[in-house]
Amino acid sequence: MISTARVPADKPVRIAFSLNDASEDTPPEDSIPLEFPELDQQLQPLPPCHDSAESMEVFKQHCQIAEEYHEVKKEIALLEQRKKELIAKLDQAEKEKVDAAELVREFEALTEENRTLRLAQSQCVEQLEKLRIQYQKRQGSS
Helix, strand or coil, rough: CCCCCCCCCCCCCEEEEEECCCCCCCCCCEEEEECCCCCHHHHCCCCCCCCCCHHHHHHHHHHHHHHHHHHHHHHHHHHHHHHHHHHHHHHHHHHHHHHHHHHHHHHHHHHHHHHHHHHHHHHHHHHHHHHHHHHHHHHCCC
């Protein structure tokens, strides 16, 4: 025989029942222990009235729903974790995209500066050559 008792709201509840039709006097060999610590106290399955098949069925359904609820909560937690990972990955990709765009702009600026410096260098080389020629002409005429 099973007695019922109220449990304080802050304590987890452990419930066991058998899916076979064994009599109450024999201990169930394949009892299924069910714990629903994640459920609020008011949502915990209440112990069934073992004299009523309907009560037992409602209790089993409630336990199955509690298990499904637990599975859904776990799946939600996993999906939320995956969402965080994807957001972090997206943020990293956007940062890398911004970094790449900055590198492209820097490369273009340096390429332009390089072209400008090469042009200035070639002009300086030409001017130096002209000065050498003028200097040689002066040296030759003196």
